[in-house]
Amino acid sequence: MSGWELFLEAAVKVVAAFVLLMLNTLFLVWFERKVVADMQNRVGPNRAGPFGVLQTLADGMKLFFKESMTPAKVEFIPYILAPVAALLPSLLIFLVIPIGEPFMIGDREITLQVTDLNVGLLYFLALSSVAVYAVVLAGWSSGSKYPLLGSVRASAQMISYEAAMGLALVPVVLLAGTTSLAGIVDVQSGTFGSFLPSWNIVLLPSFVIFFIAGVAETNRAPFDLVEAEQEIVGGYHTEYSGIRFALFFLAEYINMFNISALTVVIFLGGWHGPVFGPDWFSWILPIFWFLLKTYLLLFVFVWLRATLPRMRYDQLMSFGWKRLIPISLLWIVLATVALGVRRFGLPWEGL
Amino acid sequence: MTDREPGSDPANPPSSQGFWATLLGPMQGFAVTFRQMFRPRVTVKYPEQMRPKPQRFHGRHVLNRYEDGMEKCIGCELCAGVCPARCIYVRGEDNPPEAPVSPGERFGFVYEINMLRCIFCGLCVEACPTEAITMTQLFEMSVTDRSDAIYTKDELLVEPDGTPNHPQPAGPLIDLAELKIGDGWMRATAPSGRAAYEGVVSWTGSATGGLRPPEAGQSGGSQVEGSDIQGATDPATATGESSEDRATWDEPPPGAAESAAEGEEAGDEADDG
DSSP, X not given: OOHHHHHHHHHHHHHHHHHHXXXXXXXXXXXXXXXXXXXXXXXXXXXXXXXXXXXXXHHHHHHHHSOOOOOTTOOHHHHHXXXXXXXXXXHHHHTTOOOSOOEEETTEEEOSSSOOOTTHHHHHHHHHHHHHHHHHHHHHHTTSHHHHHHHHHHHHHHHHHXXXXXXHHHHHHHHHSOOOHHHHHHHTOSEETTTEEOOGGGSHHHHHHHHHHHHHHTTOTTSGGGGOHHHHTTGGGTTXXXXXXHHHHHHHHHHHHHHHHHHHHHHSOTTOSOOOSSHHHHHHHHHHHHHXXXXXXXXXXHHHHHHOOOOOHHHHHHIIIIIIHHHHHHHHHXXXXXXXXXXXXXXXXXX | OTTTTTTTOTTSOOOSSSHHHHHHGGGHHHHHHHHHTTXXXXXXXXXXXXXXXXXXXXXXXXXXXXXXXXXXXXXXXXXXXXXXXXXXXXXXXXOOTTSOSSSSSXXXXXXXXXXXXOOOOOHHHHHOTTXXXXXXXXXXXXXXXGGGGEEOHHHHBOOTTSOOOOSSOOOSSOOGGGGGSOOHHHHHHOOOOSGGGTTOOOOOXXXXXXXXXXXXXXXXXXXXXXXXXXXXXXXXXHTTOOHHHHHHHSSOOHHHHHHHHHHHHHHHHHHHO
C-alpha cells in the first residue's frame, strides 16, 4: 500500500463526502419546507423543478450573488471568520460517520466513512463544542444588540445541553466497549432472539436524552431561542447577508443531518438492515437503510418544529439542568449496575 | 420517536386520567400536526387556479355612462371628499351647452385615481350620488412605474358602447371581462329606476351593464325573472342582446331620461347665465 494510494483514497472520500453533504442539504431544506407546509395545509415550494426540489438551489444561487453587507460597527476579522467557523465543524463531524457497509476492492477494504477514528464519539463531542464559538463570535463581532443576545443564549444553551449529551453517551460506550463509530455499528449487528435487531435502542433513556440534546445543540425548534426571529430578529446571524448568511444556514442543516446520522449510528444500528438480492443491490441496501433511518429522524426534527412552540429561556435552562442532567446521571448508575451484573454476575453470587 | 408514538396515535388517545395521560397528554399536539398532512390544502395555485371572487368584490374602479352615452359623473367631488386615502382628484367643469357631457350642470373634467394610494374601501362608490363610479372585479393592476398607477379619466371611463378601458392589454391575468362586473354595493342599495321594479332594488341603466337585475332573494325579487347575478356578467346582457333584458331595455329607465332632460335644462340655464 503506497502513500499515493492512501492519498487518492482519502481525496476521493473527502470530495464524495462534501458532495453528499451539499446534495443532502439541497434536499433537506426542500424536505423540511414541504413537510412543514403539509402540516400547515399549504402546498410549499412547487415552482422550481419537479415538485419544487430545485427551490433550495435557486435560493442558494440567489444568496450567492447577493451583496454581503458589512455593517459599520463590526469587528471585521471575527465577523468574517464566524461563518466559516460555523461550517467547518459540521463538515468535520461528518467525516467519522459510517454511512454504509465496508466493501473490498481487490484486497483493500474501503470503509464508507472518510476516517474511522478510535475516539470518534469524543471527536464529535469536541467539534460540537467548537461550533459554539462560531455563534458566539458572530454575535459578538456583529456589534449589535440582538446578535449579542442571541449568542449569549447560545453559549449557555449549547454548553448546558452538551453536558446532557455527553452523559447520555456514557452507557453506550460502556455497552459497546469502544468510542469508534464503526465499532459501535459493529456491536449492533446480529439479533436478539430470532428477528429483533440488537440495536442500542435498548438504551432508550440514552436515546431520548441524546436526541433532545441534539435538537438543542443544533438550535432547532423548540430550542431555537438562539435565532428567535420574533424576539431577537434572527439572533446571531441578524447582521449577516448574502453568502455569509448562506454558510450559517448550510451549517445548521448539515448539523441537523449529522445529529440524525449520529443517532442512527449510535442507537439505531447504523447501516444494519435486511440485506438481500444480487451483489450490487446488497451493496446499495445498507446505504439505503442508513439514509432511511436518518430521514425518519429528520422528519421528527421537522415534526417538532411544526408542533412545539419555542421554550422560554428559564424553561430551557431548568429543563436542561434540572431534568435532563439528573435523569442521565441516574440512568448512568442504573445502566452501569445492569452492565456490571451482566458481566460479573450478581454481587452475592461470588461469595 | 418511540416515546411519542402512543400519544400521537389518534385511534388510541390516552385516557383523560392517570399516569400515562399525564405523561403523554402533551404529546397529543404531535397527532394534530401529523393528521394535517393528509387534509386537503387550503391554498390554491394562484395564476393557474383562480378562486371565484365574492359578488361584492372591491376591484378596480370604472366611471360609468348612461345607456344613451352620457357620462354619469357630474364633477361634484364627493368621492374625493370622502376618500380616506386622498387618492381621488376631481375637477369639475360647466357642461358645454351645445354638447353636454353629463346630464347635469357640471361634469368631471379631470378625474384621476392613484391606485397606489387607494385602499379599495368603496366609500367613493357609496358617496357618489349618480352611481358614476363603481368598482369591478379586476384587481391585477401591477405596474412597473409609479406614474402608471395613476389612472386618468381616459382609462377609468367606459366607452359609449360600454367597453371598459384599461391601461394594460388583456393577458392571462388581466381578464377585461371582469371590468364589466359591477360591484355589489350598488346592486344592494340602488333604488329602482322603473315601475316594474317597484320595491325592488336594482341599478339605474348604464352602458356597461344595462339595467341589471336585482339580486336573488332581495325584496320583491320574485317580480323579476332571471334575477341572477350571471345576467350581469353575460356580455350579451351588456350589449342588450339578451331577450329578457331586452324587454326592460326598450324604454330607457325613467330616472335616466329625467336626469338627461334636467341636464339639458341645466345646460340651457348655464347658457342663459
